[in-house]
Structure formats: structure tokens, C-alpha cells
Amino acid sequence: MPLPVVQFCVIGSFFLVLYKALISLLRRPNGIDLDGPNGGVIKLFEGGMDYCVNLSEQYGGAVRLNGPYGDTVYVSDPRALHHIVVKDQHIFEELEDFIVSNKLVFGEGLISTAGEQHRRQRKLISPVFSTSNMRRVLSTVHHIADRLASTLTAKLPTDGSHNEIDVLPWLSRCALDSICNGVLGYSSNSLSAAEDDAYAEAVRSVGFLIGKFCLLRPFMVIVTHYCSPYWARKVLDLITAPWIPTKFMRDIREMRRIIETMDCVSRKVFAEKKATMEADMLCRDGDSILSMMDIMLKANTASSNVTRLTDAELLGQMNVMIFAGVDTTTSAIARCVYLLAQHPCVQARLRSEISDAMKSSRYQEDGDIPSSELPYDVLMSLPFLDGIVKETFRLYPSLPLMVRTATKATTLPLHFPVRSRSGESTSTITIPKGTQVIISILAANRHQGMWGADANEWRPERWLSSLLAVPPDMDTPVGREDVTSTPRSTPVLGVKDGVHFPSVYSNMMTFLAGSRSCIGFKFAEMQMKQVLATLVLRLHFSLPTQRNAQGHVKEIQWKFKGFHIPVVKTPAGDGVTPQVPLNVRLVRTDDFAW
Numbered sequence: 001m002p003l004p005v006v007q008f009c010v011i012g013s014f015f016l017v018l019y020k021a022l023i024s025l026l027r028r029p030n031g032i033d034l035d036g037p038n039g040g041v042i043k044l045f046e047g048g049m050d051y052c053v054n055l056s057e058q059y060g061g062a063v064r065l066n067g068p069y070g071d072t073v074y075v076s077d078p079r080a081l082h083h084i085v086v087k088d089q090h091i092f093e094e095l096e097d098f099i100v101s102n103k104l105v106f107g108e109g110l111i112s113t114a115g116e117q118h119r120r121q122r123k124l125i126s127p128v129f130s131t132s133n134m135r136r137v138l139s140t141v142h143h144i145a146d147r148l149a150s151t152l153t154a155k156l157p158t159d160g161s162h163n164e165i166d167v168l169p170w171l172s173r174c175a176l177d178s179i180c181n182g183v184l185g186y187s188s189n190s191l192s193a194a195e196d197d198a199y200a201e202a203v204r205s206v207g208f209l210i211g212k213f214c215l216l217r218p219f220m221v222i223v224t225h226y227c228s229p230y231w232a233r234k235v236l237d238l239i240t241a242p243w244i245p246t247k248f249m250r251d252i253r254e255m256r257r258i259i260e261t262m263d264c265v266s267r268k269v270f271a272e273k274k275a276t277m278e279a280d281m282l283c284r285d286g287d288s289i290l291s292m293m294d295i296m297l298k299a300n301t302a303s304s305n306v307t308r309l310t311d312a313e314l315l316g317q318m319n320v321m322i323f324a325g326v327d328t329t330t331s332a333i334a335r336c337v338y339l340l341a342q343h344p345c346v347q348a349r350l351r352s353e354i355s356d357a358m359k360s361s362r363y364q365e366d367g368d369i370p371s372s373e374l375p376y377d378v379l380m381s382l383p384f385l386d387g388i389v390k391e392t393f394r395l396y397p398s399l400p401l402m403v404r405t406a407t408k409a410t411t412l413p414l415h416f417p418v419r420s421r422s423g424e425s426t427s428t429i430t431i432p433k434g435t436q437v438i439i440s441i442l443a444a445n446r447h448q449g450m451w452g453a454d455a456n457e458w459r460p461e462r463w464l465s466s467l468l469a470v471p472p473d474m475d476t477p478v479g480r481e482d483v484t485s486t487p488r489s490t491p492v493l494g495v496k497d498g499v500h501f502p503s504v505y506s507n508m509m510t511f512l513a514g515s516r517s518c519i520g521f522k523f524a525e526m527q528m529k530q531v532l533a534t535l536v537l538r539l540h541f542s543l544p545t546q547r548n549a550q551g552h553v554k555e556i557q558w559k560f561k562g563f564h565i566p567v568v569k570t571p572a573g574d575g576v577t578p579q580v581p582l583n584v585r586l587v588r589t590d591d592f593a594w
């Protein structure tokens with residue numbers, strides 16, 4: 001194609017984006033009748049976690065913030081959230097540019113589709129993440145957790161003294177291997193490799209690079225709307241041409257390389273799995289299933305022509321699962337290991353609980369189960385481990401803020417009244433079409449009215465008394481017409497006078513609710529429990545104590561930029577590089593809370 005034509009396309013697209021941006025600026029919703037601070041949306045990402053929580057504590061469950069798209073509503077009220085994610089979720093949709101840019105990066109997976117296509121995909125994939133299938137993949141995750149413990153053990157002195165180890169990269173490799181092996185059935189082996197292979201490296205960089213290109217999203221929407229795939233590729237070829245040497249262009253080229261690497265491996269794994277299926281090797285019933293992808297392929301083959309996913313959609317799911325599962329679980333497990341290092345008594349009590357369960361002759365005598373592996377039902381029902389995992393998910397949700405756009409004008413009812421601009425109390429908010437709402441998972445999970453006055457504290461024990469009281473249907477949000485309608489006779493954590501947040505998991509919003517809730521939450525919970533159980537049984541974690549030449553000890557700080565980034569504070573660290581350095585040693589007999 002002659003260069004001037006391409007240039008014309010690029011410049012044309014640029015002006016189209018500009019025009020659209022101008023129109024949306026003119027049409028942006030303003031004047032929402034709600035109280036709010038002077039600081040805009042941007043402050044949510046600059047002010048840190050405390051700012052996000054305080055905002056709700058100060059202004060209530062619906063706060064007006066001004067942002068680039070006009071008035072934005074920051075929501076943490078249980079009834080309003082129920083409307084946004086469950087009852088009126090067809091009104092409050094994912095941003096179009098989020099869906100479109102995900103499609104370009106990952107293909108047609110769950111986070112890149114909407115409407116009927118999304119519904120069809122969820123219907124087929126949801127059963128794949130059932131409890132019975134979690135049982136089947138537990139031993140894969142156990143094997144990887146064991147490899148993680150052995151890898152860390154190999155770095156320690158045998159005399160029982162500690163070494164300082166940055167556990168973050170190892171937990172990240174463990175998460176990658178768990179998802180690759182357990183979900184995709186691809187042996188990434190990143191825990192054993194000296195350094196990342198191309199695929200592991202691509203998966204690890206993709207989230208970071210996506211963040212960098214947020215501003216390009218409207219441009220992507222326009223390119224995909226107005227250009228055929230042929231022309232879109234030509235535009236991409238032009239803007240990724242190596243003769244444009246700027247840092248930004250280098251990032252775009254890097255993004256393209258990463259997408260191609262991920263795509264190449266996914267295609268290879270998919271082709272192998274399909275060939276195996278066609279050879280009828282996976283179609284036997286029983287325990288021959290190795291990964292969630294095998295289960296998905298089998299379910300797809302068995303489904304009708306109408307509901308069956310295309311090869312492109314199945315491929316898309318592979319990329320999406322990796323993207324959605326690796327960083328989120330790494331963040332949760334890293335936070336939990338750090339909290340255990342901070343709370344030695346909790347760590348000792350957890351170790352004892354797991355050790356007692358291991359010692360129980362019932363499991364050691366069972367010839368089918370290796371003595372180091374707890375059966376799924378035992379692992380999942382250890383009360384203190386469960387409390388630790390739930391409390392970490394509640395207090396530190398890996399994805400603390402989600403955004404939705406109102407596709408038409410509507411009203412949002414509130415459970416707890418808030419103040420209007422003029423200071424009057426109100427229980428409904430009028431939402432103009434195009435308003436962006438920010439779902440504050442973080443503030444909902446720390447709502448003092450719902451979780452108690454100590455909602456901001458990490459107290460795993462809070463779950464112990466609540467556990468027995470959880471009715472069996474508590475985790476099922478489907479069909480709830482209204483949050484206030486669930487009758488409650490027993491006090492249950494996260495439920496106040498029958499009111500609770502919309503949830504698929506223990507009344508908290510960590511995994512959201514409704515048709516876009518996290519499909520992998522059972523996998524995440526099982527993985528977290530297995531990794532913690534394996535690690536604490538063999539290793540002891542504490543906060544760093546070693547002083548540098550200037551006498552400073554490393555202090556870990558969890559920065560909050562819309563998600564959590566652990567760094568070492570200055571002056572002992574650079575305050576930027578993600579890391580979780582901890583003192584690690586082999587477990588001693590006095591490390592148990594007998």
C-alpha cells in the first residue's frame with residue numbers, strides 16, 4: 001500500500017478520535033445531585049487505599065467525583081451495587097473500549113465479549129469451574145506448590161538459620177504454573193526454569209503493557225469500527241514500523257510481540273488438545289482429565305451446534321484465563337504470605353492446623369493419597385486456613401475498583417441514605433445516560449456498617465464463629481430480586497438485618513457478582529489454600545531484619561495505584577521495584593502453636 005494512503009488513514013483516525021472525544025466531552029453527564037469532594041477520579045489512584053476507603057466512610061455509599069467523562073459516581077452501597085452488577089447489569093455495562101481492546105489483545109474470550117455471545121460463553125464455561133472439577137485439578141496445583149516449597153528450601157541454609165528471599169517472583173511463577181498446568185494443560189515449568197521462557201515472559205508483561213495503553217483504547221474502538229481487519233492490520237504495521245524510534249512506538253512493538261507470542265503458544269496447545277480429543281483420548285469418562293481446558297473442550301464437543309463455541313472463542317478463553325488468573329492470584333498469595341510474616345502467632349496456629357490434618361491417620365493410611373497431600377474436602381474445610389484466606393480476600397481484593405457505564409438514564413436506590421449537593425438526605429440517585437460508575441469493591445469489603453467497627457483490621461478469627469452459621473445457599477446470588485429480601489435468622493458475617501453485598505463468595509465483593517462475576521474464584525481459593533498449606537508446613541516466614549550499609553532495614557510498603565504493588569520503602573529500597581523480601585528458614589519444632 002502506498003505510504004500516503006496509510007498516512008491518510010492514520011491521520012483520519014486520529015481526527016475521528018479527536019472528534020468523538022470532543023462530542024463526548026460536550027455530552028458528558030454533569031450535575032449529578034450528590035455530595036462529593038473536590039478531588040476528582042484521578043485522586044482515587046493517587047490517594048492510596050486509605051483515600052478510597054475514607055471517601056465512603058465520609059460521604060456514604062454513593063459519592064460524586066468529577067473526572068474526564070464528567071460526573072462519576074463512586075459506589076459502595078449494598079443496594080446500589082446489587083442494581084449495578086445483578087439486577088440492572090444490562091444497563092451498567094463494561095466500557096466499550098475495554099471490551100474492544102481486550103478483543104484485540106486476547107481474542108474472543110469472556111472479558112472481550114458482551115451480550116448474547118458472552119452469555120453463551122458463560123453458560124458453557126461456568127460448569128467447567130465446578131467444585132467436582134476443582135477436586136480433579138487439586139493434585140496438579142499441589143504438585144506445583146510442592147515444587148515452590150522445594151525451590152525456596154534449596155535457597156536456605158540447612159542449619160535452620162534464615163536467608164532473605166524476595167518471594168514475589170517465586171509466587172508469581174507458582175501462580176503462572178498453576179494456571180498454565182491446571183487451567184490450560186500447558187507445562188510452563190517456570191518454577192524449574194533458570195529464566196522465563198518466551199511465553200512466561202509474555203504473560204508476565206502483558207498486564208503492565210495493557211495499563212500503559214489505556215489512552216489508546218478509544219483509538220482502537222474507532223479503528224475496529226471503521227477499518228476492515230485488513231486495513232486495521234495495515235495501520236498497525238505502519239505504527240509499529242521499526243523506523244519510528246520513540247519510546248511509545250517501542251512499547252507498541254513490544255505489545256505486538258507479546259500478543260504474537262501468547263497467540264502462538266495458545267494455538268499450539270489448542271491444536272494438540274484438539275488432536276488428542278479427535279483421537280478420542282480425552283473422551284473417556286473418569287479421571288483422565290488433566291486440566292480445565294480438557295474439561296472445556298469435552299463439554300464443548302458434547303454441546304449442541306447452537307451453544308458450541310468456535311475454535312476462535314476457545315482460543316480466546318485460554319488467553320483470558322491466563323490474564324485474569326495469574327496477577328490476581330499472585331497478588332493475593334503474596335499479600336497473605338506477607339501478613340503471615342507480620343503475624344507470627346497466626347502463622348504458628350495455621351501450621352499446627354495443617355500439621356494436625358496431615359497427621360490424621362485417616363489420610364496417611366489411604367493408599368491412594370500421598371501423605372503430603374490433603375484431600376480437597378479436608379483442605380477446603382480447615383477453619384483457620386479458611387479464615388485467613390477469606391480475610392485476605394476481603395481486606396485486600398486484587399481488583400479493588402471496577403468501572404461500568406450507564407447505557408441509559410436510570411435511578412439507583414440506596415440502602416443507606418446519602419447527602420445531595422444541597423445537603424439533604426436522599427435514598428435514590430438519578431443517573432444520566434453515559435455516567436460512569438466506579439464499583440468500589442474495596443470500600444464494600446470494608447463497610448463498617450456491614451462488617452463491624454473493626455472492618456479495616458485483618459482478623460482471620462472473625463470468620464471462625466461465622467462459619468457454622470453460613471446457610472448453604474449464601475454464595476448463590478442468582479435470582480435475588482432485592483438485597484433486602486433474604487431472610488436471616490442467624491447472624492452471619494457480612495449480613496446485617498438480612499442485607500448483604502451482591503456476592504458469589506462469602507458476602508464479599510472480591511469476585512464481584514452477576515453475569516460478569518469471576519468465573520475462576522473456586523480455582524483461586526483452592527490454589528491459595530494449597531500454596532499456603534504447603535509453604536507453612538515446610539517454611540517459616542518473618543519480616544526482613546538485615547540492615548544495609550547505612551543501617552536501614554527493608555520495610556515493605558503496598559502501594560495502591562488502582563491495584564496493589566509491594567515495594568521496599570526508601571531509603572532501604574527504591575520504592576518502585578515490585579518485591580516482597582522476607583526472612584525465610586526451615587520450620588523448627590517450636591514453630592507450631594501446640
Ligand code: HEM
Binds near residue numbers: 111179517520
Ligand atoms: C484472587 C484471585 C482473583 C480475583 C480477586 C478475581 C477477581 C475478578 C473480578 C473482580 C472479576 C470481574 C471483572 C469485571 O467485571 O470487569 C473477574 C472476572 C474474571 N475472572 Fe477472576 N479473579 C481472580 C482469579 C481468577 C482466576 C484464577 C481465573 C481463571 C482461572 C479468573 C478468571 C476470570 C475471568 C475469565 C473473568 C471474566 C468473567 C466474565 O467477564 O464473564 N479469575 N475476576
